[in-house]
Each structure stands twice: as structure tokens, then as C-alpha cells.
Amino acid sequence: MTRESRPTVTNEFKLALPKLPRQLEAVPVETLQLHDEQTIEQGLYENGSLSGCEANKVLMEKVHFKHVVFEDMALPGVEITDAIFEHCDLSNANWSEAIIHRATFLHCKMVGLDLLGSTLRNVRFSECLAEYATLRFANLKQVEIERSSFAHADFYSATLSKTRLEQSNIDKAQFSSTPLNGIDISTCEFHNLGVTMEDLQGCIISAPQAILFTKIFGLVVKEE
Template identity: 50%
Template sequence: MTNKKKSLKIELPKIPTGLSNIEIPEFGVQSNDYFNMGIIADCSMDNQNANKVSFEKIIFQNVTFTQTSLKDLELTDVIFEKCDLSNADFSDSTLHRTEFRNCKIVGLDFTTATLRNVLFHSCFGDYATFRFANLRQVDFQGCSLCKADFYNSTLQKVYLNSSNIDQAQFSGTKLEGIDISDCRFTGLGVEVEDLRGCIISREQASLFANIFGLVIKE
């Protein structure tokens, strides 16, 4: 039987080859700035504070964004490679065809963000926040999402492939059709009604029984 979980097709970033390096202005990013068609590499964008910034057809390589606030950010056809976005604030943002590859996204804030065709590959995302966010066609592959917060979010065609979701918060989030059968966890923040239609393994069924205080009779 084909494992449909592995067949998710998301639209990849549409980025032309031969992009040139571009630099962030010395005075930093300003609200309503627009950057497109380039590579931003080996630099720091830490402690920036701006709203409604747009990046289109951009590759970030080894860039740090720690403690940066870019609320209402728009990312279209963007790739982050080996970047550190720890505790960055991307709340209210919109992401289209965006990839995060081998990035550190600890505490990254996507509250009320909209994510479409987004890939997180081998990312360290403990404590990342997706509260009230809307995710569709989003694939987490081999990520650590311990204590990540998906409270009251909307998940459609969201895949959690071989990821660690231990103690992640899903209360108020409908998990119907979401396959967590190969995820690792010892506990989750979730309500019984939210689990209706969620795809789990046999081993996880026993774990959920323990979480909700059920007794399985042999």
C-alpha cells in the first residue's frame, strides 16, 4: 500500500539561477522595504524592527535573524539555508513557496501567519509558535518541534514527517487527516475532540490512552 503521507506535493520556490549577491543597507531593514532577485549571505539581520517588509525570489544563506521583529512580513519564492531565526517575530506574515533548510527556528513566532506551500527540512524548531496560524500545504520533514505551539491553528494538508513533537500544544486545533504516525512524543497538549480523524500508529494509541486516563483491557 502506498504511503500517502510521503506523496505531498508542494510548490517549490520559483527562483531563477545565476542570482547575484545583494546586501542589506547598513542602516538595516526599514518598514515597507522590498527586496527581490538576489542572494543574501553570511551576514547578521539581528535586532531589526520593521513592518510590511517583502522578500521575493531571495535566497538567505547563513544569515542570523535573532531577536528580529518583521511583523506582517511577506515571503514569496524564498529559501533559508542554515539560518538562525531564533526568537524572531514573523507574526501576521504571509509565506508563499518558501523553504527553511537546516535552520534554527527556536521560538520563531508565526502567530496568526498564513503559510502556503512551505517546507521545513531538518529544522530545530523547539518552542516555535504557530498560534492562530493558517497552514496549508506545509511539510515538516525531520524537524524538532518539542513544545511548539499550534494552539487554535488551522491545518490543511500539513505533514509532520519523522519529526519530534514532544509536548507540542495542539489544543483547539482540528487534527483530522493529519498523520503523526511516525512522529516522536511522550505527551501532547490536545483535546479528545481535536483528535477525531487524526492518523496515529498502534503504539501511539496506547500512549493516548495513558494521556487521557483510559484503561486498555488485555
């Protein structure tokens, strides 16, 4: 392989972590009455529910949510900077067109989370259940997905730059029209992917996965 034809490895980067004060004031979740363009900042929110709330273009800065339920809530256009979501339930929440920067999602349930058209920078998903999540047309840069399940997730026409996928379940995820050049999925688990051979150009895979892709694309390997 010539130097020019080698894939560009884009998963080598240092993730910028959330910048939070050492001590955050505890704020009861029940005091949050969300409304359009509201700012939520400098707080530790634990053991509460915002399920079903609706508001546009909410701003969250320097916040830590722990054991908070966001299920079925609608926050289109939400902007999140320097945030930790720990043991939260974001199932079927609508966060389309979100802008998320320096955020960590740890042990979160995110089944069906809608991040359509969102922009993610320096975001980590660790040990999250994000099956059927929607990231269509999303732009991801310096994003890490580790030990999580994104099975059946939709990454159609997304942009993945400096994105790590490690030890995660991506079975039947949709990557059509999403270039995977330099993306390492060699430690991920899947039996099928929504992907074309063109999308896979330069993608880093394991030897067993190479055999699996021959079956996915209906190729026949002739033994000598």
C-alpha cells in the first residue's frame, strides 16, 4: 500500500472533558420550570423527572444531572456546554438540532433519543443504552462511544471526524452515506450494518469482520 492510499486515521485525539466547578450547588429538579430560551447553569440536579417537558433553545452550562428522567421531553435546539449526565433516562427525547460541547453521558438510557442534525464536540458516551437513537445528518467531532449499545441507531448521512467506537454494539446500525474513512470499528460487535462498500473505504476492521462483510455484500470467497 502506498503512502497516498493509506487511510487517514482520525480516531487519535484527546477528548476535552467537561469543565465543572469542584462544588456544584444542589438544586431540586422540581424547581425547573422549563420555557423557551431558558438558561440552566451551575447546578447539581439529582433524583427527579422532567419527563414530557417542552421548550425551545434551552441553554445548559456547567451542570451535572444524576438519576434524572428526561424521557419523552422535547428540547429542540438545546445548547449544552460542560455537562455530565449520569444514570439518566433520555429515552425518546427530542433533542434535534442540539449543540453539545464537552459533555459526558455515563450509564444513561437513551433508547430512541432524537439527535437529528445535531452538532457534537468533545462528547463521550460510556456504558450507555442508545438503541434506535437517531443521529441522521449529525456532525460529530472528537466523540467517543465506549462499551455502549447503539444497535439499530441511525447515522445516515452523518459526519464522523475523530470519532472512536470501542467495544460497543452497533448491530444493524445505519451508516449509509456516512464515510467511515479512518474510523476504527474493529472492537465493535455487529452481525449486520446498513452500509455500502463506498462508505467503508478506509474503515478499520478486524479480520473476522472482514469475513462478515463478504457475507453482508454477498461476496463469494473461492478457496484455492
